[in-house]
């Protein structure tokens with residue numbers, strides 16, 4: 306019997322991004338009903354799909370691991386206890402199914418034996434008996450089960466699907482993840498605060514399915530809330546497929562300003578003129594932000610409070626480990642301190658934010674072209690990691706202009722994205738003039754962008770952004786398809 310799967314599970318089973326399945330549904334090459342795809346249809350379209358053969362799945366998992374930082378690199382399998390409980394849920398469903406089948410089998414056997422008694426006198430009864438017998442024989446000799454059904458059972462044990470109301474988003478909970486961690490990894494903007502069971506901001510209602518507490522929470526829900534199915538998403542995981550009710554951020558206005566003190570974890574050169582600053586927040590304090598946003602960093606040094614604003618270069622899903630690409634800039638007091646060796650591991654850094662509107666909306670599916678100049682790559686990296694997590698974008702391209710010798714300081718990372726994703730393209734250009742280079746980069750991008758709904762996101766110094774915008778205008782790109790961030 307065919308089984309209905311959510312888009313996330315179907316994509317996971319056949320090892321391709323959700324965005325590709327969405328495109329196939331839109332084009333009519335894959336049938337869906339109410340947003341669900343049945344396993345027979347999946348097998349028709351992907352006849353050779355095998356979970357263990359899905360190299361794409363492994364490549365995507367590797368890229369995600371690299372994006373999400375060490376804290377998020379956890380085993381693919383949940384702990385034995387969670388596995389056992391998911392198996393228990395599965396076995397209960399199986400037992401129920403078996404009980405029904407036995408009842409139907411008994412019903413058919415009773416009908417045949419009853420008809421046996423009348424067959425000598427009643428021709429209709431005899432024909433009905435033959436029909437039931439041949440029907441039963443057909444069932445017993447029927448084709449082997451759809452292998453995707455067996456893989457679905459396995460998937461139900463190693464992960465659980467969560468459908469969110471009212472947005473309709475869905476995502477998988479894997480490994481040791483809490484429901485909140487899994488939602489953030491999937492690029493969703495759930496409401497939360499501490500991430501550690503203290504604030505209650507991640508409270509959501511479970512409409513159906515079973516959850517289990519995986520981390521102690523000091524925040525206590527009232528007996529009425531518990532009775533109504535409210536749980537803390539940061540301290541619970543899913544034992545079975547779930548439907549939950551919770552609100553998601555739809556833009557920067559939904560994210561409150563936060564202030565916290567983080568520690569410098571490391572400072573590493575990415576090139577001669579670019580430093581990678583890694584900050585880590587305390588366990589009980591996370592920074593909630595949207596991909597593409599920035600924060601103001603402040604350091605007390607020799608009686609002065611040095612401050613500057615920088616885009617976050619990491620994924621919002623790893624909210625404790627914040628990465629920044631600091632360019633050598635004599636006008637930036639914090640960067641100057643860092644390049645002069647005045648900022649060291651374990652130093653405190655005040656973080657205030659997030660700030661900025663350079664973000665993608667929810668449910669973006671159309672192709673995206675990113676145009677970056679030098680460290681304009683930083684917020685774009687965060688956005689690309691978000692796009693990878695959300696798996697909803699049809700195709701995305703990065704065109705990166707370097708005006709300095711170390712301008713393409715993470716070209717290897719971009720090359721690994723090209724390797725992992727068929728729908729990602731990377732094009733590098735070097736030119737010391739940000740305006741002339743920006744215009745050329747944009748012309749090349751426009752020659753490749755064939756869809757009339759492609760969105761263009763630009764980030765870099767003012768001359769670069771202005772040159773790109775002007776060139777986009779000359780190529781007939783409307784303003785409402787352009788998003789700009791001047792560094």
Ligand code: FES
Pocket residue numbers: 497498499500501502503504505506507508524537538539540
């Ligand atoms: S995020 Fe604070 S309790 Fe869950």
